[in-house]
Amino acid sequence: KAGVTQTPRYLIKTRGQQVTLSCSPISGHRSVSWYQQTPGQGLQFLFEYFSETQRNKGNFPGRFSGRQFSNSRSEMNVSTLELGDSALYLCASSLGSGRAQDTQYFGPGTRLTVL
Amino acid sequence: AQTVTQSQPEMSVQEAETVTLSCTYDTSESNYYLFWYKQPPSRQMILVIRQEAYKQQNATENRFSVNFQKAAKSFSLKISDSQLGDTAMYFCAFNQGAQKLVFGQGTRLTINP
Numbered sequence: 001k002a003g004v005t006q007t008p009r010y011l012i013k014t015r016g017q018q019v020t021l022s023c024s025p026i027s028g029h030r031s032v033s034w035y036q037q038t039p040g041q042g043l044q045f046l047f048e049y050f051s052e053t054q055r056n057k058g059n060f061p062g063r064f065s066g067r068q069f070s071n072s073r074s075e076m077n078v079s080t081l082e083l084g085d086s087a088l089y090l091c092a093s094s095l096g097s098g099r100a101q102d103t104q105y106f107g108p109g110t111r112l113t114v115l
Numbered sequence: 116a117q118t119v120t121q122s123q124p125e126m127s128v129q130e131a132e133t134v135t136l137s138c139t140y141d142t143s144e145s146n147y148y149l150f151w152y153k154q155p156p157s158r159q160m161i162l163v164i165r166q167e168a169y170k171q172q173n174a175t176e177n178r179f180s181v182n183f184q185k186a187a188k189s190f191s192l193k194i195s196d197s198q199l200g201d202t203a204m205y206f207c208a209f210n211q212g213a214q215k216l217v218f219g220q221g222t223r224l225t226i227n228p
Contacts, residue, residue, distance in 0.1 A: 033214050043218040056213050106160035
């Protein structure tokens, strides 16, 4: 079974631009979660989508948004990029039961650099 | 709020040695899962092992095992017969549901030949 895929793997943008990242979950997984990883803040939860609905949200500004399609693929968008948005963005998929035992499987990440 | 603490930012051992990575967490919940993830230099986060809070038996996966002390809120990872391929960042993570993992800051483990 294919793993979680993320595109693109690398992105370079300038301040003020917007960016869209894509994530395809493992087949049969209905939940997609997004995390931001930075050296200073570590791994932080952005949001989770299940059945095309945002089910949970972390403590990030409204510039960070996402959506999920009927095939469970998900995109996240960051508008008006700031230097501090430079990070590795990780996507994780799971079955989506909402229970604690739902193991999340991660993609390789998208490295975003904001200049 | 749930928190996860990994007190060892870096560790280094020789190949074939045994190493233990520490993790403590704070929660008022009774039902939750704990995970160890490994992130090699290639950056792909890989699940190493998981433990259900209700199970007293410690989880084991080949050379990887955990020491879960629920009362102490401690969840350490033991790697036996360490190999060069074990070199990676190791993250302890907590999940009480809601598909939201709370991660520790990570331990950078280096296995030396």
